[in-house]
Amino acid sequence: MSKKLNIVVVGLGYVGLANALLLAQTNHVIGLDLDQHKINQLNEKISPLDDLEIQEYLTHKQLHLKFDLFFDHYLENADFVIVATPTNYDPDKNYFDTSSVESVVNVALSKSPDSVIVIKSTIPVGFTEQINQTHNTNRVLFSPEFLREGFALKDNLYPSRIIVSNSHLKSDLFLQLLKEGGHKPDVECLKVSSREAEAIKLFANTFLAMRVAFFNELDSYALSHNLNTKNIIDGVSLDPRVGKGYNNPSFGYGGYCLPKDTKQLLANYEDIPQTLIEGIINSNTTRKDFIADFVIKKNPKCVGIYRLIMKQGSDNIRESSLQGVIKRIKAKGIKVIIYEPLIEEELFFNSKVVKTIAELITESDLILTNRQDDVLKDVREKVFTRDCFGGDV
Secondary structure (H helix, E strand, O other): OOOOOEEEEEOOOHHHHHHHHHHOOOOEEEEEEOOHHHHHHHHOOOOOOOOHHHHHHHHHOOOOEEEEEOOHHHHOOOOEEEEOOOOOEEOOOOEEOOHHHHHHHHHHHHHOOOOEEEEOOOOOOOHHHHHHHHOOOOOEEEOOOOOOOOOHHHHHHOOOOEEEEOOOOOHHHHHHHHHHHOOOOOOOEEEEOHHHHHHHHHHHHHHHHHHHHHHHHHHHHHHHOOOOHHHHHHHHHOOOOOOOOOOOOOOOOOOOOHHHHHHHHHHHOOOOOOOHHHHHHHHHHHHHHHHHHHHHOOOOOEEEEEOOOOOOOOOOOOOOHHHHHHHHHHOOOOEEEEEOOOOOOOEEOOEEEEOOHHHHHHHOOEEEOOOOOHHHHHHHHHEEOOOOOOOOO
16 A cells, blocks of 8 residues: 555553554554553553564664654544443443543544544443434444553554454444554455454454353362363363463453453343353353352462463463452452562552562462462472463463
């Protein structure tokens, strides 16, 4: 594509920043956010996220890219406005909080009458169609993301698939922009309705949550009957229909996407019979109950937590499954201390945050870690983990 387009990306988390870097290889991109510290870091070519490829591109790649705080005037002459603001699940409303997305879309539609707005945030099924109907337009598209924390740009450069809703003539153009920015020329591309694209995102993540829940329940059985979990998983996974990926047990599924996406999908089933989707959510609660009970039966005086992050390379402690385990342990009066370099405060939900691994090891009778780490290899007798494969497989 010879002509460089003007693209604005609003929201510079994993999704927004990865898309900004991808598209800035061949287009003029402005990345906007409300966080001044994040903007300062990016303008100094420092990634605010723990992502090797993002840092590499910021440091060494020739990009047509700048960053600033969110101001309306940046949207005025944009060919595309990409919305990647957070949509957390609101348990009171039983719905995603889409207020930040709606706010940006409203401004973009009013400020730039010719731009196409592409929502990258995860949203409920029907949201894009509803917002188009409200504004009597077809300029709002949805394009789901399938990124991993810590590998967001890599997963954009080598995508499993590219999906764009087909409500506007420029749907093809946006799909082509994503394809040209990547390094996978044979990537599968799909154009579907906005409702179908929204459903693909929620069902894909719910399937992954179901897989995590299945292997966690397998592990609960093996642990209860003194069986070798890894041996069982190896045997099950040799069936090519099952496969070997995404089969490592954990303390439960967590992170940015799986907890909220499964709950939102269940909310979309309000008038439709189902048992499996609800069962996946309930299974995650049951798993945390099981892990906590197993720990409590060991009668530790002090339980140490080595990292709240769900997996190596992540910088996200939100919705960590360990938080649910911690609450259950503390409810029984057991002291909990936490080693997590991402936490600067001295307390985390009234639990002491220790600053060194030595302090964690010295004060703890038992150390919980969702994933194995070599720093704990000399105190294996203290460590409790369900990581069978030594990583995020």
